[in-house]
Amino acid sequence: MNGLALQFKGVSKLYPGAADPAVRDVSLAVEEGSFVTLLGTSGSGKTTLLKMVNRIIEPTSGSITLFGRDIRERPATELRRGIGYVIQQTGLFPHMTVEQNISTVPDILGWDKSRVSARVSELMELVRLPEDMRKRYPRQLSGGQQQRVGIARAMAGDPKVLLMDEPFGALDAITRSSLQDELLAIQRRLGRTVLFVTHDVSEAFKLGDRVVVMNGGVIEQAGTPLELLTRPATDFVRQLTGGDDLFQLLELLKAEDRMLPLSAESMLPESAPSVQRTDSLKSALEQMLRHGASEAAVVNEQGEAVGRLTLDRLQPQPREGGADVGVFAETL
Template structure:
């Protein structure tokens, strides 16, 4: 859906983005990850022409964005900022309605869309007439997301959207973000420097450094098939937790004991990750769980020892 080729941008002597090329598939969530100053946000802002590139091409559905009206381009791309970017003198409803008004939607359609988004993002309809300063940080961020989604844009750009939130609120909104059906039909490019967030939310992760791509791939590619020592070192501090959150029970299927009889009690889906499985074992104070793969119509049994053994075999196999 989006193709970037040879993209470059300098600010004086600083080469912020240096010949960057990548492709984003339709309905994919691509995370631009890396340390501060690596060119993530500059890349994001060049896609909707908030920053003009020095060189290269950005194609959306085969059309070069540099040959389009910047205003029309931005009306078809949702944009979510870290500090939400809400207009303080506009009510919640007025903030959400900005792009639909510009597109000349009728009042009934706009009102219906506002109510629909408030409900989807777990905000009371009574908040329509509140102003940003009357909302919590998490509520403001939900309104910012609602505004970006209001006109049904096929593309969503998100620049550190949860970075200003406390950890508890951030985790809650991340959970809502993953569960929101409307977002599953969007092509999303998100900037973050938070490694955990990247691995939780990303279909693909593009790790950047000094304006170039270090490695791009699925989260497990960066973990288990790093392209160089820079990738290894960047993830090292969080490696154990990332592995436990990335590996799913279905990945360990061939190394888990077969269950002869199914039992509805203490059963987990095969798509559960290892982190969640360990939490379930500990939280329910049980020695073993039954795992069900509904697609294969098969079951496995897993306890702590079987889990550790299967993880060892999986990592040994994937490294081979």
């Protein structure tokens, strides 16, 4: 069991002059190493909640602890150097090169030149920016490249927690999807805690180990994507996840959510396509249809088979209560 990275206790925020609080009495625990997405429409309070973590916004009441320490214990500047921050508009410094942008926090922390330079190379490789972009200015880069710089800059000081406010919101669908995949891979590899705000349901479900659905300043439901789909706590959550829309469900569920364990007697035929365990059931179905197969192998990041999927497993399962939930709860 991991420790807690973040804990919100009865946090509220009332903006001066506003009739209703933007965030109302929110309590939430975020485990270390988890990827939590905050999902909601604009005005749901998700961004306010995020920005209270690095004290860009101060809560009206309640407390927030970061690894057990109240965030108000330290000066805001010191706290922020240990928390990565990525926003939709990137907020890159237009007068600084890619290299200078990425080394912002190391510079503040006073690292020596060679260490900063090595760190920049390491990060550019991590976010897959070619080394020859080091001396470019942000406006010479595409939107996707700019956000890669944004992510690299946020991770430069090796923060344990990353806050991301709709970082991929302004990107085209293809770029967004590949950045999502890379972010997931980076997070899996480095084990950082990520708090990620989005209004895009499929993004929230694709990225989050846990999805926190917010509406009107309160949490409607917090749980794994599977829990939200199979046991929506409120009508709002049910509506958000698409109700009985089968295609929506297939898109939101991952291969690993429905896969069967591998066993000796259930050898997969050679012709079976393979899908990543984090791929959606929709893309698994697509693969099966394309290959005319009724089964697919589920593989992990290293390409090793970890389970199998059959067409039967893609059938809609009873949403609430039913025996089926128990079945795949076991396989999780």
